[in-house]
Amino acid sequence: xxxxxxxxxxATGRERRRWPRAKADWPISLDLPEGRYEARVRDISxxxxxxxxxxPLRLMTQLAVELELPSDGKPVAIRGTGIVxxxxxxxxxxxxxxxxxxxxxxxxxxxGAIRMFVAxxxxxxxxx
Numbered sequence: 001x002x003x004x005x006x007x008x009x010x011a012t013g014r015e016r017r018r019w020p021r022a023k024a025d026w027p028i029s030l031d032l033p034e035g036r037y038e039a040r041v042r043d044i045s046x047x048x049x050x051x052x053x054x055x056p057l058r059l060m061t062q063l064a065v066e067l068e069l070p071s072d073g074k075p076v077a078i079r080g081t082g083i084v085x086x087x088x089x090x091x092x093x094x095x096x097x098x099x100x101x102x103x104x105x106x107x108x109x110x111x112g113a114i115r116m117f118v119a120x121x122x123x124x125x126x127x128x
Contacts (some may be wrong), residue, residue: 021045023122031064034058039099041067045118046111048082048103056097057084065101069113076113080105 024041028051039051048066057063061084068075083099090096106114 012088019045020118021050022118025048026067026070028065028067031066032061041097044069044114046106046114048085048101050086050098052090052096052101053116054096056087056089057099059084059087063101065103069117071113071117076110078106078110078114079117080107080110 007088021043023047024044026041028039028041028049030037030039030051036053037053037055039053042052044050049067060092063082063084064078064080065082066079067076080103084099084101085102086100088098090098
């Protein structure tokens with residue numbers, strides 16, 4: 001028996017993402033070929049994570065991602081490989097970037113924990 005599919009964000013207007021997401025604000029660790037970096041999560045969904053980083057990353061860069069997802073009990077470790085699908089400058093005066101990473105290899109346990117987190121936190125309209 002398969003689990004019911006999670007609700008999806010309608011593809012209308014400016015919002016075209018497939019999965020609902022929630023605002024977030026906690027640390028995330030990134031492993032890249034040139035080293036390990038710490039960043040700050042902006043939002044999360046079953047498909048991946050968006051974060052702020054002090055350097056740009058090239059599209060399609062593969063990286064290892066580690067974060068602790070808050071929960072009612074013990075935090076849930078989310079660890080996996082991701083692919084950079086968006087990298088935008090936050091503002092011309094600020095040398096930081098908003099980076100979106102698609103994480104296709106999340107386990108069902110990780111997806112379920114993210115789904116529960118998103119369900120308990122408000123969604124918000126995305127920027128293009």
